[in-house]
C-alpha cells in the first residue's frame with residue numbers, strides 16, 4: 100500500500116479545473132492508498148469553519164468518502180488556510196498535524212512542513228505570519244461576525260492584488276541554512292514540504308550526512324504528488340489535468 104502527499108492546491112470557486120483534478124486524484128489515487136497527507140494551502144482562503152461554502156461542502160463530501168473507505172487523512176495548515184479547525188477536520192474524517200511534524204515513512208523518519216516558515220529571508224512575511232499564527236489574534240478574528248471576516252478577507256486579497264498589479268503574489272524560496280537547521284533540530288535526513296511552488300528534489304548535508312528535501316508543486320496547471328511505499332523511496336510525480 101502507499102502513502103501520498105499533496106499541497107498547494109489553492110482550491111477556490113474560480114478554479115473549477117483544480118477542484119475537478121482533485122476529485123479525479125481522490126478517485127484514481129487516494130482511494131487505493133493507506134494514507135493521504137495534505138500539507139497546507141489546500142484552500143486559497145479560510146476565514147472559519149462556520150463559513151460552509153458550496154466548495155468546502157463538496158470537497159468535504161469527497162474526502163469523507165475516502166476516509167470512510169479506510170484511507171487515513173492528515174491535514175497541515177498553510178499560510179492561506181491556517182484557520183481550518185477541528186470542526187472541518189471532523190467533517191472530512193481527517194487529523195490536523197502540527198507544522199513541523201516528524202512521521203515514520205516506512206522506516207525513515209521524515210519531517211513534514213508547509214514550508215512558509217523556511218522562507219526566513221522574507222522578513223516582512225515572517226512578521227505577517229507571526230500575527231496570523233498568534234492564538235489570541237485568531238480567537239479575536241473568529242469571534243467577529245462572518246460578514247465582517249469576509250470583508251476583511253476581501254480587502255486583504257485586494258491589497259495583495261494591488262501590491263502585485265493583479266499578478267500572483269511573489270513567493271520567496273526557502274533559506275538553505277534554515278532548511279539544514281530545522282532538519283538537524285529534528286534529527287532527520289528527509290524533509291517534505293510545499294509552499295514555494297518550486298517542485299524538485301534537493302540534496303543537502305545535514306549533520307555531515309546526505310539528506311533529501313522533496314518540494315511539492317502547486318496545482319495551477321498540473322496534479323503534483325509524492326508517492327511512497329514499503330518497496331521504494333518516495334517519488335515526486337506529476338500529471339497534466341485530464
Ligand SMILES: O=C(CCCCNC(=O)Nc1ccc(S(=O)(=O)N2CCN(c3cc(Cl)cc(C(F)(F)F)c3)CC2)cc1)NO
Nearest residue numbers: 143144145146178179231236237240251252255268269270
Ligand atoms: O501565498 C503565498 C505567498 C506568500 C504570501 C502570504 N500572504 C498570505 O498568505 N495572504 C493571505 C492569506 C490568507 C488570506 S484569507 O483570506 O484566507 N484570510 C484573511 C483574514 N485572516 C485573518 C486572520 C487573523 Cl488571525 C486576523 C486577521 C485580521 F486581524 F487581520 F483581521 C485576518 C484569515 C485568513 C488572505 C491573504 N504562498 O502560498
